[in-house]
Amino acid sequence: MELRDIDLNLLVVFNELLHQGRVSAAARTLGMSQPAVSNALSRLRKLLGDDVFLNTSKGMVPTPLSERLAEPIAFALGTIHDTLNSKAEFDPATSARNFTVAMTDIGEISFLPALMKRLSEVAPGVTLSTVRNTAVNLREEMENARTDLAIGFLPDLQTGFFQRRLFSQRYVCLFRKGHPLAEQGITLKSFCAAEHVAIVAAGTGHGMVDESIQRAGITRKVRLQVPHFVAVGHILQTTDLIAVVPEAYAKRTLEPFDLETAVCPVKIPQIVINMLWHGRHHREPGNQWLRQTVFEEFSS
Template sequence: MMRRLARFDLNLLQVFDAIHAKGGVSAAARHLNLSQPAISHALAKLRDALGDPLFVRQGNRLVPTSAARAIAGPVREALRGLDAALDAATAFDPAETAREFRIGVRLSGEMPRFSALALRVRSEAPRAMLASVTFRRRDLVVALANGDLDLALDVALPADDRLRRHFLGTEPPVVVARKGHPRVDGAIDLDTYLALDHIVATARPHGPGMEDMALDRLGLARRVAVRCQHAITAWQIVAASDMLFSLPRSHAEVLDAMWPMQLVDMPLPVEQGGSYLYWHQAADADPGLRWLRAIIADELGKSE
């Protein structure tokens, strides 16, 4: 095996990975800053070495064969591991790096988290690029393994041996009501909370919130009159009505700074959801990601 690897041109794997990720020779050439003939020549050598066409043309795209699909994940993970090993052998300097860091952030969590993180990263690494990237939970392991994401922020997820995680903390929810609300003045009791209509902001098309589950345990229920997808939309509705809206305190404080409301304590015990930072085990030794993980833990790791 080692003799076979010694004879293999590892540059061909970079070409394979680029074609697989970008879907064509031209796009791969642009990504690797090489000419199209150079990419085509490398692909021909790779096909010969592996005894498989690897990609077949369908319209304007090169579609991977079953053999290509089978090796795509291991090749991407191996290339990431090699990059991390080479990076680890050299000093990482945040002030000089021009690296792009891709952080998986759910839509509901971007507003209170990403702005503070971006400002901190910019202060220490002014040439770095930072991207907030949405993701599907079922694809998280693959996205972290193949480099589509470097890190991810999310709630507690099922354990996976391939992932590492760091607990960032919890925070209580607050109830938002407009200033001048006829039944809310700096505080709210449970009877008033149940008597008023509520807004839920979530990307999920249906299903209860944490408040509804807490109420259900008490044999109670609230009336959700409006369901929208974003907290800003819910905030606008609250500002022009007597409805109530609940969200984590850090989310509420960001919006309150722009559009002041009443933020009052929740009148019932709600289980506080924990927040976690996730990364792939292959990225443990990456000095750039160790630096970024430390920043995230310091900036966002505030539990209550």
Template structure:
């Protein structure tokens, strides 16, 4: 949706401004501001690099601003571009909602991609249920799963400009609408043949054993690890990973210990060769939630997708945890 270069008079009305804009370049603008790179933008949009360069030139003329400035070997957003970037996602979503609207909403005829930013844990235990439900109810829908990162969670509002939902436990996101999904509990996992740990594990052992941890930063997604620190136990991180699925395989055959969600431990423990032990402290449960952008509050398609998420989570919760 490209902007046409134009000089606007002070008295020009909003309607006349819109009439002089080619909104097709809004997609290019949004992608450019997220990628901050012409080549990556062209690849993502499936167009030629000269086409994106030409679009950027028109955008710069329209805004009277370079938008992207070179700093060393990469580009940074100008202050104006940073402000515009906060608007492009909601604007695109609004345009799509206008042109995707139909008199009667029928999920079975829906042709849309829903993007979830989700941990590998939730992607393993919940996403298969969501995908199966979508296949049955809306075979034309595509589900895209993107791995959570500390940045994506710390900047949830920005993340949800380009994603339909963020699945992350309570305690990390505030100020956005959410739906509760399911709960789980943390357990300790050790090698099946661990030489120093029997049927139980103590706080002293947790303090003395080497650990596998996720991200190893305060805003990582394991509140139980924060609890340990509050008890005066600082886990000695021997291995740091960016997801939960790797944990049991990095514990197996070693003296290491890790905290893992019970459902994931039940799935992967027998394959990896690890044992599950009750935590020796009153550990907080995992309370997973689906966070979403308030711009979707009245979107019938997104409302339906939220129902799919909660119904899938209800199916998962029938195991009694």
């Protein structure tokens, strides 16, 4: 016998008849008519090839087969009922869950120090893993619940995803202290004359930097191209190169690398940093907690 051949309602009637011992009493408890309960009993007898219950002067008595089935069926129905009616909970103070968050290297620099400090205070057993949102099929990873949350400028994630704005930021010029431009200020002329390190972060919003500069009819003197932000602070610290970077990243590098910033003379649109999650996680308590934690820590 296969589960697909069994109507779960028949087992509910069976369980109630065991408790009540009479069709009339079971019908009242189940909110069914007596003929409907009798019909269910007939179907159950046919399915099991057994009388199931015998009519006696003391009511309905279970057959030996019914007595063997009674406990496992009651347990199974109770488990199903409890599962369907239970509300999932998430306790950050006791959880040992690992969350996977997609972000760029600049996201790691901007978010992880404060986020890990917060987790150590309120969720000491919770761990994080990060993945590059450009190194995986992010849509597929989030649809299949392998990635819980994404943070960044991700205009390609639309259908099936929720998002919440964290903050917007402008682009600034970044260079070492003592750079000739630090005293003169960065004009459009000095911006064009300077040598640049360009960050070519494919698949991220930072591509708009080159697009905006090109639309303005400006050709930069790009001395160095790198695919990420990891080494930019080290490079600027020891050279006269300048870089156009998001202001949040610049603030993180000023003190450690002894750098300075200036307003970029080329108009570059601000970018909006969002956190995004798939619809399947929308009501999941752990994901809700993580989203609220990120929002409280970084929204402005």
